[in-house]
Amino acid sequence: xARLKRRxxxxxxxxxxxxxxxxxxxVLAAVDAPTGFNNVTNGFESQPNFDLDRAQFDSVEEIMxxxxxVYNAQACRECHQNPVSGSSAQVNELRxxxxxxxxxxxxxxxxxINDRAIxxxxxxxxxxxxxxxTFRTSLNVLGDGFVEAINDIDFKTVELAQxxxxxxxxxxxxxxxxxxxxxxxVMRVGRFGWKDQHASLxxxxxxxxxxxxxxxxxxxxxxxxxxxxxxxxxxTQPDPEDAATGxxxxxxxxxxxxxxxxxxxxxxxxxxxxxxxxxxxxxxSIGCVxxxxxxxxxxxxxxxxxxxxxxxxxSLGSKTIHPYGDFLLHDINTGDGIVQNGGAAxxxxxxxxxxxxxxxxxxxxxxxxSLTIRDAxxxxxxxxxxxxxxxxxLSKTDTNNLLxxxxxx
Numbered sequence: 001x002a003r004l005k006r007r008x009x010x011x012x013x014x015x016x017x018x019x020x021x022x023x024x025x026x027v028l029a030a031v032d033a034p035t036g037f038n039n040v041t042n043g044f045e046s047q048p049n050f051d052l053d054r055a056q057f058d059s060v061e062e063i064m065x066x067x068x069x070v071y072n073a074q075a076c077r078e079c080h081q082n083p084v085s086g087s088s089a090q091v092n093e094l095r096x097x098x099x100x101x102x103x104x105x106x107x108x109x110x111x112x113i114n115d116r117a118i119x120x121x122x123x124x125x126x127x128x129x130x131x132x133x134t135f136r137t138s139l140n141v142l143g144d145g146f147v148e149a150i151n152d153i154d155f156k157t158v159e160l161a162q163x164x165x166x167x168x169x170x171x172x173x174x175x176x177x178x179x180x181x182x183x184x185x186v187m188r189v190g191r192f193g194w195k196d197q198h199a200s201l202x203x204x205x206x207x208x209x210x211x212x213x214x215x216x217x218x219x220x221x222x223x224x225x226x227x228x229x230x231x232x233x234x235x236t237q238p239d240p241e242d243a244a245t246g247x248x249x250x251x252x253x254x255x256x257x258x259x260x261x262x263x264x265x266x267x268x269x270x271x272x273x274x275x276x277x278x279x280x281x282x283x284x285s286i287g288c289v290x291x292x293x294x295x296x297x298x299x300x301x302x303x304x305x306x307x308x309x310x311x312x313x314x315s316l317g318s319k320t321i322h323p324y325g326d327f328l329l330h331d332i333n334t335g336d337g338i339v340q341n342g343g344a345a346x347x348x349x350x351x352x353x354x355x356x357x358x359x360x361x362x363x364x365x366x367x368x369x370s371l372t373i374r375d376a377x378x379x380x381x382x383x384x385x386x387x388x389x390x391x392x393x394l395s396k397t398d399t400n401n402l403l404x405x406x407x408x409x
Contacts, residue, residue, distance in 0.1 A: 066241025143266030168328025279405025325354030
């Protein structure tokens with residue numbers, strides 16, 4: 001120990017600092033993450049590079065680019081653009097399947113029913129036998145780089161702090177990029193998608209590129225079918241269409257989408273008045289905050305995640321975000337009946353909707369069928385029943401303040 005101390009005292013201060021910087025993740029006091037609907041980078045990449053990646057996120061795909069043969073949209077921004085690229089939108093996707101004896105089976109070819117096709121011969125349709133049918137609203141992806149940078153243990157901490165009757169379900173899902181090239185799949189806590197089906201933004205981006213635009217990549221190299229039937233006769237481009245390049249092993253487009261999402265600022269708050277502050281106190285007192293968790297702090301800079309393929313940097317690390325969501329699955333009596341990565345027990349569960357950016361949305365809940373905040377609250381049941389009961393006993397003043405708070409998000 002004495003020799004170690006003497007050796008360090010002979011080094012310049014900068015050398016000692018750099019040695020510690022390389023050896024350990026930075027331990028910094030957490031600060032609030034930057035917010036804004038302004039197309040400004042959070043610092044994960046430079047503004048010029050962010051603008052280039054946003055342009056790719058906004059770009060329209062054509063058949064010559066690999067669009068389809070079955071698809072939902074021609075650009076990421078079609079589903080994520082209000083009020084800026086990366087936000088949510090009024091767009092829904094359609095899912096279906098068969099439920100018998102409490103067991104769900106996907107529609108032929110998968111539960112997602114693509115609304116568009118490059119040829120009417122392969123247009124997908126819901127079958128009469130599909131007795132489980134649901135819409136899914138598009139999700140906001142602004143600030144999701146911070147969500148990706150949350151340590152798994154923090155979701156467990158939130159889960160265990162919830163009352164048993166309201167406790168969320170945390171599922172482990174594969175980080176799909178770790179399996180490309182025959183690697184061992186790494187598992188993390190799911191946090192993206194209405195069923196928490198993804199844990200990394202790279203997996204999420206590749207999934208959307210295939211399922212929403214029909215474009216294959218190294219992570220998803222195989223085309224979807226049309227109602228279970230091959231579309232090979234209509235596929236004019238070799239797969240994977242977003243092929244790996246030297247600096248982009250998972251596909252240049254998929255990696256651009258991922259960099260863009262990791263670089264976005266979180267949704268900002270509206271004006272915070274005394275009534276809004278009082279409304280948040282009501283939100284907490286009746287139990288909304290139990291599932292709509294008001295804050296998380298991301299992992300420290302230097303933390304290695306996603307099997308070492310994502311290292312948290314200073315722009316994302318030690319940042320406090322206010323999503324008003326726990327990113328866990330709950331049964332609030334509005335479940336869509338669809339099973340994805342979570343197994344049969346999650347059939348009637350959906351991820352708690354993060355409320356940041358709520359004031360920009362015209363269609364609420366997982367299916368977009370609630371058109372006002374009051375409508376959405378009234379639909380809550382099962383694990384949220386006690387909270388709705390408390391809401392129904394509020395005074396007019398408390399109710400109005402609560403709604404003002406929600407409309408500030």
